[in-house]
Amino acid sequence: MPTIYEVSKLAGVSLATVSRVTNKNPSVSDKTREKVLKAMKELGYHPNSIAQSLASNRSNSVGILVSELQGAFFGLMMAGIEEELREAGKHVIITPGHSEEDKEKDGIEFLLNRNCDAIIVHVEAVSDEYLTKLCQGKTPVYIMSRYVEGLAENCIYLDNELGGYLATKEIIKQGHTDIAYIAGQQFKPDARDRLLGHKRALAEHDLELNEKLLHFGDFKETGGIDGVNHFIESKEHFTAIVCANDEIASGAMTRAREHGLSLPENLSIIGFDNVIFARFIYPKLTTINNPVNEMGKMAAKLVLKNIYQHDKLSITYAFKPTLISRDSIKNIN
Amino acid sequence: MPTIYEVSKLAGVSLATVSRVTNKNPSVSDKTREKVLKAMKELGYHPNSIAQSLASNRSNSVGILVSELQGAFFGLMMAGIEEELREAGKHVIITPGHSEEDKEKDGIEFLLNRNCDAIIVHVEAVSDEYLTKLCQGKTPVYIMSRYVEGLAENCIYLDNELGGYLATKEIIKQGHTDIAYIAGQQFKPDARDRLLGHKRALAEHDLELNEKLLHFGDFKETGGIDGVNHFIESKEHFTAIVCANDEIASGAMTRAREHGLSLPENLSIIGFDNVIFARFIYPKLTTINNPVNEMGKMAAKLVLKNIYQHDKLSITYAFKPTLISRDSIKNIN
DNA sequence: TTGTAAGCGTTATCAA
DNA sequence: TTGATAACGCTTACAA
Numbered sequence: 001m002p003t004i005y006e007v008s009k010l011a012g013v014s015l016a017t018v019s020r021v022t023n024k025n026p027s028v029s030d031k032t033r034e035k036v037l038k039a040m041k042e043l044g045y046h047p048n049s050i051a052q053s054l055a056s057n058r059s060n061s062v063g064i065l066v067s068e069l070q071g072a073f074f075g076l077m078m079a080g081i082e083e084e085l086r087e088a089g090k091h092v093i094i095t096p097g098h099s100e101e102d103k104e105k106d107g108i109e110f111l112l113n114r115n116c117d118a119i120i121v122h123v124e125a126v127s128d129e130y131l132t133k134l135c136q137g138k139t140p141v142y143i144m145s146r147y148v149e150g151l152a153e154n155c156i157y158l159d160n161e162l163g164g165y166l167a168t169k170e171i172i173k174q175g176h177t178d179i180a181y182i183a184g185q186q187f188k189p190d191a192r193d194r195l196l197g198h199k200r201a202l203a204e205h206d207l208e209l210n211e212k213l214l215h216f217g218d219f220k221e222t223g224g225i226d227g228v229n230h231f232i233e234s235k236e237h238f239t240a241i242v243c244a245n246d247e248i249a250s251g252a253m254t255r256a257r258e259h260g261l262s263l264p265e266n267l268s269i270i271g272f273d274n275v276i277f278a279r280f281i282y283p284k285l286t287t288i289n290n291p292v293n294e295m296g297k298m299a300a301k302l303v304l305k306n307i308y309q310h311d312k313l314s315i316t317y318a319f320k321p322t323l324i325s326r327d328s329i330k331n332i333n
Numbered sequence: 334m335p336t337i338y339e340v341s342k343l344a345g346v347s348l349a350t351v352s353r354v355t356n357k358n359p360s361v362s363d364k365t366r367e368k369v370l371k372a373m374k375e376l377g378y379h380p381n382s383i384a385q386s387l388a389s390n391r392s393n394s395v396g397i398l399v400s401e402l403q404g405a406f407f408g409l410m411m412a413g414i415e416e417e418l419r420e421a422g423k424h425v426i427i428t429p430g431h432s433e434e435d436k437e438k439d440g441i442e443f444l445l446n447r448n449c450d451a452i453i454v455h456v457e458a459v460s461d462e463y464l465t466k467l468c469q470g471k472t473p474v475y476i477m478s479r480y481v482e483g484l485a486e487n488c489i490y491l492d493n494e495l496g497g498y499l500a501t502k503e504i505i506k507q508g509h510t511d512i513a514y515i516a517g518q519q520f521k522p523d524a525r526d527r528l529l530g531h532k533r534a535l536a537e538h539d540l541e542l543n544e545k546l547l548h549f550g551d552f553k554e555t556g557g558i559d560g561v562n563h564f565i566e567s568k569e570h571f572t573a574i575v576c577a578n579d580e581i582a583s584g585a586m587t588r589a590r591e592h593g594l595s596l597p598e599n600l601s602i603i604g605f606d607n608v609i610f611a612r613f614i615y616p617k618l619t620t621i622n623n624p625v626n627e628m629g630k631m632a633a634k635l636v637l638k639n640i641y642q643h644d645k646l647s648i649t650y651a652f653k654p655t656l657i658s659r660d661s662i663k664n665i666n
Numbered sequence: 667t668t669g670t671a672a673g674c675g676t677t678a679t680c681a682a
Numbered sequence: 683t684t685g686a687t688a689a690c691g692c693t694t695a696c697a698a
Contacts, residue, residue, distance in 0.1 A: 001471075003691055014669045019693060027667060050386045050448050051691035054674050059383060061426075069412040070609070075403030079429070082402060086428060091447055093394075093424050095415065114424055115383050138334075221613050250613045257615060276403070280554050280583045282590060282615045336675055347685045352677060360683060384675030387690050 002043040011039035022047050053115070062303055063111030063119035064094045065104065072275035073245070073292060074122070077144065080296025081120060088304055090117075099188070101125040112139055118303045120144060124188040140307060142299050145292070146189050156299045156317055160190045163288040163321035164197025167242050167270045170286070170323055172205050175333035176240040176268060180213035182227035182252060184244040191219070194244050194272060212236045217248065224251025232259055239268060239332065246271035246278045249285055249328075268329040272321075284326035291319050335376040344372035355380050386448065395636055396444030396452035397427045398437065405608035406578070406625060407455070410477065413629025414453060421637055423450075432521070432551075434458040445472055451636045453477060457521040473640060475632050478625070479522050480651075489632045489650055493523045496621045496654035497530025500575050500603045503619070503656055505538050508666035509573040509601060513546035515560035515585060517577040524552070527577050527605060545569045550581065557584025565592055572601060572665065579604035579611045582618055582661075601662040605654075617659035624652050 008018045013032060020028045021036045028036075039045070053059045064081055066074040082092050093114055097104035104123045111119050122144040123131070131148050135141050140154075147157040171179055181198055184191030202209055212234040217223025224243060228251075231238060241256075243249035249271035253263055261267045264283050271278060271287035278285040298319075304310040341351045346365060353361045354369040361369075372378075386392045397414055399407040415425050426447055430437035437456045444452045455477040456464070464481050468474050473487075480490040504512055514531055517524030535542055545567040550556025557576060561584075564571060576582035582604035586596055594600045597616050604611055604620035611618040631652075637643040 005691080015692080016669060016671095016694080017667090020668090023693080029667060032667080046446050048387075048448065048691050049446060050383055050392060051674090052693075053383045054381075054387050054676085055691075055693040057674075057693090068408075069415060070405070070408030072403070072405065075401075075408055078427075079402040082428065086443070091426050091428070091443070094411075094427050095419060095424070096412070110419070110424070113379055113382060115381065221609075250610065253615065254613050254617070276554075277405075277583065277610050277614075280587050281610075281613075282586065284587070338675080348676080349678080349685060349687095350683090353684090356677085362683060365683080381675050384690090385677075387692090388675075388677035390677090390690075 001048070002045045004045075004047065006043060007036065007039045007045050010043065011036045059115045059117055060089065061091050061093055061114065061116050062300075062307075063108075063114060063116035064092050065097050065107045065111060065119065065121040065123065066094065067097055067099045067122060067124060069094065069096050072247070072277060073273055073290075076275065076293040077122065077296040080293040081300045084297045084300035084304070088308065088310065090304075090308070097121075097123055097125070099124045099185075105130075108134065112137070118142065118307045120299050120303065122146070124190075140303070142302055144295065144299055152317065156295050156302065156319070158190075158290055158292075158295065158319045158321055160193035160321070161197040161200070163272060163290070164194035164242075164244075165201045166197070166321060166323050167194075167272060167288050168198045168201035169204075170325075171240045171242055171268065171270055171329065172201060172207070174240075174268065174329050174331045177207060178210075178213070178236075178238045178240070179207070180215070180227070180231050180236075180238040180241045181209075182215045182217055182224055182241060182243045182248050184219045184223070184248075185216060188219075191244055198242055210236060213238050219245050219247055221247050221251030221254070224248040224253070225255040228252050228255040228259065239266075240329070241267065241269050243269060243271050246273045246275045246285060246287055249287070250277070250281055253281065253328075264328050264330040268332075270329060274324050278324075279326065283328045286326045286328045287324050289322045289324050291321075295319055334381070335378045337378075337380065339376060340369065340372045340378050343376065344369045392448045392450055393422065394424050394426055394447065394449050395633075395640075396441075396447060396449035397425050398430050398440045398444060398452065398454040398456065399427065400430055400432045400455060400457060402427065402429050405580070405610060406606055406623075409608065409626040410455065410629040413626040414633045417630045417633030417637070421641065421643065423637075423641070430454075430456055430458070432457045432518075438463075441467065445470070451475065451640045453632050453636065455479070457523075473636070475635055477628065477632055485650065489628050489635065489652070491523075491623055491625075491628065491652045491654055493526035493654070494530040494533070496605060496623070497527035497575075497577075498534045499530070499654060499656050500527075500605060500621050501531045501534035502537075503658075504573045504575055504601065504603055504662065505534060505540070507573075507601065507662050507664045510540060511543075511546070511569075511571045511573070512540070513548070513560070513564050513569075513571040513574045514542075515548045515550055515557055515574060515576045515581050517550070517552045517556070517581075519549060521552075524577055531575055543569060546571050552578050552580055554580050554584030554587070557581040557586070558588040561585050561588040561592065572599075573662070574600065574602050576602060576604050579606045579608050579618060579620055582620070583610070583614055586614065586661075597661050597663040601665075603662060607657050611657075612659065616661045619659045619661045620657050622655045622657050624654075628652055 215227035548560035607622040
């Protein structure tokens with residue numbers, strides 16, 4: 001591998017000048033730049049990114065922590081972040097937190113020790129206090145899909161409460177009154193907020209929340225399966241299930257059918273997130289759109305703007321969910 | 334951030350000794366090690382990974398190129414690789430290739446310039462010759478889910494031909510003879526091999542391949558949708574579709590139902606890969622298991638063994654697919 | 667516009 | 683078992 005030194009020798013200029021052309025410093029004459037570029041090409045020179053990092057105190061890498069590498073939801077998020085950053089020549093270091101406090105902290109520690117210029121985290125188990133302290137450290141931290149009081153400028157988030165509200169409101173609009181709800185684990189902020197929205201919609205229509213038709217699971221298919229089991233055992237009557245995300249909805253559908261219910265005739269279901277498979281399951285899932293891919297891109301823009309001086313990027317911090325109507329709700333009015 | 338220099342001063346030893354402690358070099362007396370460790374703790378010292386990389390010519394990072402960050406299949410693969418590597422203190426830099434030759438090459442270039450100690454690639458568009466040349470470069474390259482002649486030691490792969498064979502054989506066993514096939518794009522090695530296996534099973538049972546019931550799409554849901562459209566327009570009779578992967582199967586199901594077919598009564602479908610959602614779609618998808626998560630872990634082990642001297646790791650290069658029977662095939666014997 | 671030279675925080679060679 | 687010291691390949695004042 002040729003070094004900057006060899007380039008400088010071949011081009012007949014100093015190291016500094018070569019460095020200037022690598023870094024697109026304008027104060028290099030066209031003629032000199034030509035010479036240098038030619039020498040670089042001739043030698044097949046590529047700057048050593050590690051040496052650059054050490055000298056400039058910039059690693060050009062941003063750390064990403066997501067709960068899982070294999071989720072439909074996280075896939076969209078990672079893709080959004082990576083795409084935007086890569087275009088700017090930055091690379092991402094990705095690691096999962098598995099929604100457990102220790103693992104999330106480990107993951108963050110791991111990224112911090114990797115000298116990332118910034119980190120973008122989607123954390124669920126860790127407390128607001130921890131995040132607040134973390135943000136005071138020397139590495140800038142940006143928070144995905146969660147709003148933390150006092151860190152507004154570091155958060156890219158969705159109005160989950162509104163999403164929960166929209167979902168239940170739609171179910172009610174279609175004539176349902178006996179409504180079950182499968183929530184995510186309540187230590188997760190999104191799960192809490194979505195449930196809050198559900199309650200608001202219920203209250204707005206003078207509907208009571210039936211505790212027996214409320215199940216707390218995780219954000220996976222198994223959560224939906226457990227939820228349906230639970231509701232059926234309870235012997236309560238219900239015609240619809242509002243699910244805290246699409247995976248839960250998918251699991252709920254599977255289990256409901258195993259119980260002999262046909263969908264959506266006997267049971268209406270609504271999801272949340274609008275991940276890719278939502279439109280391919282049967283019946284096609286009515287759900288709440290979560291623009292997580294855009295949010296990922298926005299988070300990336302935020303770091304480009306704040307950390308890498310890409311000025312004139314305009315940032316949207318708060319995103320709104322919207323209803324996506326498909327075929328999984330039966331109108332029983 | 335305290336540096337090695339401050340630690341050495343506080344501990345009253347030389348830089349070299351501190352470095353030895355960091356690197357678990359055995360030739361340090363217990364007493365000295367104690368002193369150094371204590372000083373480190375006192376200062377909250379963490380070695381600067383970039384400086385380590387520059388001095389040691391090791392970045393402790395491995396690059397990963399997958400087609401998409403958001404696929405169910407790639408999610409499992411990334412998770413497998415990352416988990417194993419992280420445990421060993423290495424980090425992964427992930428970037429997508431989007432199944433396009435230029436983008437795959439760009440991605441690889443990008444990772445190479447990042448001074449990865451090795452790269453693990455899942456490439457589909459790039460040629461065997463390119464890969465062969467790439468493997469001669471100074472950065473070791475490992476290839477996922479593809480067998481390249483002459484690079485056996487660098488490949489972790491599945492017997493896709495066998496998988497294709499097993500799928501079609503199962504369909505035949507259940508009494509079907511009018512069998513459609515939705516293939517992946519044929520520039521992709523897996524797609525080619527799976528189709529080959531299909532043909533072998535057909536031939537073994539003296540069944541003709543009906544060209545009108547063969548569709549080439551991509552590995553996404555849209556491929557399945559297009560395939561079903563195509564078959565229905567052809568007016569050919571068919572009772573089963575063998576799909577080159579689960580996404581295709583999912584799309585095919587969706588479209589078949591829109592055409593009024595009920596599943597699996599009117600149409601049997603089998604997938605390939607056994608991604609997570611396969612067991613949650615309706616009817617539950619019979620498919621071929623692709624142990625991609627294990628393969629990811631194995632690829633990681635391979636780099637640990639070859640690059641980071643984790644000896645006594647034993648490597649399996651070739652994996653076998655197996656049939657996963659669920660509910661999407663009707664027995665019409 | 668260009669060059670000189672001092673870092674950046676480690677590792678690794680050699681000698682003691 | 684320990685210590686000096688020269689790399690590693692680049693950036694960046696500062697000077698010219």
